[in-house]
Amino acid sequence: MIKTIIVDDEPLALDILEAFVSKMPNLQLVAKCENAFEANEVLQNQKVDLMFLDIQMPQLNGVDFVKSLANPPCVVFTTAYPEFAVEGFELNAVDYLVKPVSMERFMKAVNKVAEKVAAKQEVEEPASTDQFFFVKADKKLVKINFDDIVYIEGLKDYVIIKNETNRVITLQTMKSLEDKLPPQTFRRIHRSFIVNMNKIQALDGSVVEVMEKGQVKHLPIGKNYRDELLELINGRKI
Numbered sequence: 001m002i003k004t005i006i007v008d009d010e011p012l013a014l015d016i017l018e019a020f021v022s023k024m025p026n027l028q029l030v031a032k033c034e035n036a037f038e039a040n041e042v043l044q045n046q047k048v049d050l051m052f053l054d055i056q057m058p059q060l061n062g063v064d065f066v067k068s069l070a071n072p073p074c075v076v077f078t079t080a081y082p083e084f085a086v087e088g089f090e091l092n093a094v095d096y097l098v099k100p101v102s103m104e105r106f107m108k109a110v111n112k113v114a115e116k117v118a119a120k121q122e123v124e125e126p127a128s129t130d131q132f133f134f135v136k137a138d139k140k141l142v143k144i145n146f147d148d149i150v151y152i153e154g155l156k157d158y159v160i161i162k163n164e165t166n167r168v169i170t171l172q173t174m175k176s177l178e179d180k181l182p183p184q185t186f187r188r189i190h191r192s193f194i195v196n197m198n199k200i201q202a203l204d205g206s207v208v209e210v211m212e213k214g215q216v217k218h219l220p221i222g223k224n225y226r227d228e229l230l231e232l233i234n235g236r237k238i
Contacts, residue, residue, distance in 0.1 A: 001028040008054040036065035055079040135170040152194040190222040
């Protein structure tokens with residue numbers, strides 16, 4: 001799945017692109033943002049592979065926003081002004097869509113992104129075989145074993161790592177911590193929650209049940225994460 005955000009200050013443009021994204025089985029919509037500042041917050045806290053980005057926006061336009069990012073995702077610019085295309089491609093944008101965007105042109109852009117994402121995955125280094133990592137908490141480095149984690153909760157700039165008996169609070173974003181976790185075991189189920197798939201006791205409607213301090217804890221499932229989670233769980237049903 002290609003995790004995707006849409007950034008545009010026009011509500012109609014947001015709705016059209018959201019409808020297009022929903023028709024693509026390899027795209028997962030993470031967020032819709034009305035300006036670059038909302039998008040920046042999403043990028044700081046979530047893994048994003050693809051950003052559909054309007055150029056003409058108030059306060060901070062799309063081109064300047066991309067320039068401000070140290071490690072931007074794949075970018076497809078959208079705009080009503082084709083004269084900005086050259087500057088967009090100079091920023092290594094994957095594609096450039098002129099409004100009104102057609103479904104055919106949208107699909108072509110998505111296919112370009114899919115090829116780029118696949119190529120990137122092929123050259124990435126193999127995942128670490130370590131079974132633990134360290135975080136800074138209480139003025140010291142605390143060792144966290146993957147197997148001990150039940151779930152992780154995000155609170156603005158802090159994350160709470162919880163096992164069955166205690167918790168560790170550390171200053172960092174959910175995205176930075178998510179990047180340290182083995183994806184085959186840990187899954188984002190909500191903007192504020194990552195769960196250890198091995199610790200899930202049950203799935204009940206829009207919540208996941210895990211055990212915390214001997215009691216059942218209910219974790220919400222965000223609508224943007226539900227389909228992927230259900231697909232994973234259905235793949236493990238007997």
